[in-house]
Amino acid sequence: MMYEILKKYPLCDRCFGRLFAKLLHATNIERGRALKIYKLLEIEKKINKGEADENDYELLKAILRSGCNKTRLNMEIKKESCPWCRGIFEKDKIERLLNKAINLLKEYDFNTFLIGTHLPEDIKELEEEIKTEYMESIKQEFGREFGKLLAIRLNKQPDKENPDIVVHINPYTEEIYLQVNPLFIKGRYRKLVRGISQTIWLCGKCKGKGCEICNYTGKKYPSSVEEIIAKPIMEATKGKDEKFHGAGREDVDVRMLGDGRPFIIEIKEPKIRNIDLKKIEEEINKDGRVEVLNLSFAKRKDVIAYKNTPHKKTYRALVECSEKVSEEDLKKLERELENRIIKQRTPKRVLHRRADLERIRKVYKVKTNKVDDNHFEMIIYCDGGLYIKELISGDDGRTKPSVSSILNKPCICKELDVLKVHDNETGDINGRNE
Ligand SMILES: [Zn+2]
Ligand SMILES: [Zn+2]
Structure with missing residues (x-):
């Protein structure tokens, strides 16, 4: 059969x-x-x-x-062309396709590639009709064989998991195009000044077009951590675009100190991948407002890991109280906030862009330090996602308990810094990971 x-x-x-x-x-x-x-x-x-x-x-x-003329019987039968491969494995055809691919790839500096083979509809239908349980698609064979030849010509490795470039090819029509995968670079950033956003924040009035309000920059804030980090990387890689992924974010008026916040930057369609990250690091750090450390190459799956990992935080807050604060008050605050569950409804200041929900987060430890009668400093070790400004003010009862409610005195956050984004679930108040 x-x-x-x-x-x-x-x-x-x-x-x-x-x-x-x-x-x-x-x-x-x-x-x-x-x-x-x-x-x-x-x-x-x-x-x-x-x-x-x-x-x-x-x-x-x-x-x-079918072309297997091995019999000793005297038979004259003309060979017919194969309707499945239609000659796609013929030497000169392969040669032509190899040259075409190499020509397209010339523009790019890359290390690994993958062949993506595409079949015409009628070939797919034929495969469906004749398939056996032991069959492989002609797609597999063509991709494998063409990949081997291209690897030799380019002296580069095929990579099924994370290819830098996918060469899409339809060997029947000889159409070829490239899919240039993004380059991922990870590291940690420190934001040493207030007044810059993490990512590019478009002007609310003109949405980026440029208007009088934004001084024709199209942006709400003059700069961002994203732009400062991306600039030298985009220049070095000659990428088309970029995307910034932070492990959480701090407000515009909050500094990010200590050993920084983890981030990954995704460079779309880079022409150059083999860049000197040490040099890039130095270039970025010349800016003075933002610093990066530990730059290294990353993979797409790291982006998901960054987004899903809850990071505990250590903050420093400068608190202003409209009434006098005693040492006793501060002791009470440290006592009451230790391992305390905080219930927060979405802060009023972000209600315009976020749903009104209740969040439950925990404060693990608080240390205080009196500055003068109306000011004190708090070091807060807590879950990621806790709104610190509201933890202090109480946000008109939307955050419970709060520094204001515990002291029964209205307090506000005057300054806020992130001192540490903890990598794992443990870590003490001084920011040391155990
Ligand atoms: Zn064939
Ligand atoms: Zn504008």
């Missing part, structure tokens, strides 16, 4: 062999030719003994028509 298909389609040795690709350690050509020759041998024997029937003759013709 497995030979019956040859009566309908004159599959070449390679394509016939591919129907049983998951059987035997042999190339598709070897397997296909061996199977055809074995059948020819059987039929030839039968014919010599005079035992052949009509079906044997039909199959004999079909095998000869």
Whole structure:
């Protein structure tokens, strides 16, 4: 029965062999030719003994028509072209496609690649019709074989998991295009000044077009951590665009100190990948407002890990109280806030862009330090996502408890710094990870 298909389609040795690709350690050509020759041998024997029937003759013709002319019988059957591969493995065709791919890739500096093979609809339909449980798609074979040849020509490795560039190719129509995957760079940033946002913040009036309010910059704040970090990286990689992923974010008026906040920057369609990160680091750090440390290359999956990992934080807040604050008050504050569950409804100041929900977060430890009668400093070790300004003010009862409610004196946050974004779930108030 497995030979019956040859009566309908004159599959070449390679394509016939591919129907049983998951059987035997042999190339598709070897397997296909061996199977055809074995059948020819059987039929030839039968014919010599005079035992052949009509079906044997039909199959004999079909095998000869498919290009396997090995019989000693005197038969003149013209070879027909294979409807499955249609010559896509022919040497000069492969050569043409290789040159085309190499020409497109010339513009890019990269390390790994992958071949993505695309088939015309009628070939897909044919595969669907003739498929056996041992078959592999012609897509696999073409991709593998073309990939091997391209790897040798380029002296670069194919990579199924994280290819820098995917060469999409339809060998039937000879269409080729490149998919240049992003380059990911991770590190930690410190924001040493207040007044810059983490990512580019467009002007609310003109939405980036430029107007009188934003002084025709299109932006609400003159600069951002994103822009300062991205600039030298975009110059070095000649990327098309970039995207900044931070492990959380601080407000515009909050500094990010200590050993910084983890981030990943994604460079879209980079022309150059092999860049000197030490040099980039120095370049960024010249800015003075933002510093980066530990730059290294990352993978796409790291972005998801960054976004889903809850990071505990240590903050420093300068608190202003409209009434006098005693040492006793501060002791009470440290006591009452230790391991305390805080319930927060979405702060009034962000209600315009976020849903009104209740958040539950925990404060683990607080240390205080009196500055003068109306000011004190707080070091707060707490869950990520806790709104610190509201933890202090109480936000008109929307955050409970709060520094204001515990002291029964109205307090506000005058200055806020992030001292530490903790990498894991442990860590003491001094920001040391245990
Ligand atoms: Zn074929
Ligand atoms: Zn504007």
